[in-house]
Amino acid sequence: MDLLECSLPGIPKLRSGKVREVFDLGETLLFVATDRISAFDCILPNAIPHKGEVLTQISSFWFDKLDFVPNHVITSQFRQFPEILKPFEAELTGRSMIVRKASPLPVECVVRGHIAGSGWKEYQASGTICGHVLPPGLRQGDKLPEPLFTPATKAETGHDENITWKECRRILGDDVAHEVRDRSIELYEHGRAYAAQKGIIVADTKFEFGVFEDEILLIDEVLTPDSSRFWPEAEFAPGGSPPSFDKQFVRDYLETLDWDKQPPAPSLPADVITRTSEKYLEAFERLTGRSLFKAQ
Structure with a gap:
């Protein structure tokens, strides 16, 4: 079933994001990934079939x-x-998980x-990305000499804003900042190496961390098509923007419209919905080696 909104009678909802709904289970939280999609x-208004399942299971x-x-x-x-959730099977x-009640850190990693x-736009203008000076002559899509940690502030609405190291x-304190930076780069390196074996380039990604009982935990989502740029290695060529496993068809369609990128957003045609769903499913199947419909 497609899921644009999720209400669970008797279970208090804490918040509703662009994609996820968060419910309070007392000692724990319930994350539910809907099939909503956002752009700009x-x-x-349309659901992307299986999107929430793909995000949760990846x-x-x-x-x-x-x-x-x-x-x-x-x-x-x-x-x-728990039994209280059984009526909502x-x-x-396939699209939900129970998690610890960590307090999110106010920085996107x-x-x-x-x-x-x-990053490409900034490099063209100044030769830097978030304060990192890069060699001249890089092309759009080029692999960087080494992975860069470029933190951003988290925004409930609108774009996150890049910040300096x-x-x-200053926001996190030296110890926590160094810990999440080092962990983020380590996670990225492991994820990139694994994805490469599956023919996927992880161009960039973002991680979130939270604090639970004085321990820093990896939270939210990890290396999904929504939080990362996944490029098919077979179609990659530096010097342009490669095709990707995410909202590309949606963005491309919206760019053809006379729309000011302000709410309300226009509806999507059936072919754009279908092709976008297929890309999310392909990302899942390539990375995990199994079909979504046998994964649950």
């Missing part, structure tokens, strides 16, 4: 694989959910391995 900071896959960094996951298996199966997106340390 606007939530679109994250679950990575949380298991990257377990050298402690994380917030208790379980993503519906059969292990149709809404929750972005790691860039290739020059793309806002100095500002990151």
Whole structure:
């Protein structure tokens, strides 16, 4: 079933993001990934079939694989959910996880391995990315000499804003800033190496961390098509923006419209919805080696 909104009668909802709904289970939280999709900071009216399942199950896959960094996951298996959630099997199966109540750190931990997106725009203007001076002559999409940690402030609405390493340390304190920077780069390196074996380039990604009982945990989502740029290695060529496993078809379609990128967002045609869903499913199948429909 497609899921644009999720309400669970009797279970208090704490917040609703662009994609995820968060419910309070008392000692723990319930994360539910809907099939909503946003572009240009606007939530679109259409569901992307299986998107929420892909995001949850790719994250679950990575949380298991990257377990050298402690994380917030208790379980993503519906059969292990408490009895109070059993009436909601149709809404929750495959797209939800129960997690510890970590307090999120107020910084997004972005790691860039290739020059793309806002980093490419900044490099063209100044030869830098978030204060990192880069060699001249790099092309769009080029692999960087080494992964760059480029933190950003978290925004509930609108774009996150890149900040300097100095500002990151001011916000988090030196010890925590160094810990999340080092962990982020280590996670990225492991994820990039694994994805490369599956024919996927992880151009960049962002991680989130939270504090639970004085321990820093990896939280939220990990190396998904929503939090990362995934490029098919077979189609990659520096000097342009490669195709990707995410919202590309949605963005490309919206750019053809006479729309001011302000709410309300326009509806998507069926072919754009279908092709976008197929890309999310392909990312899942390539990374995990199994079909989503046999994964639950």
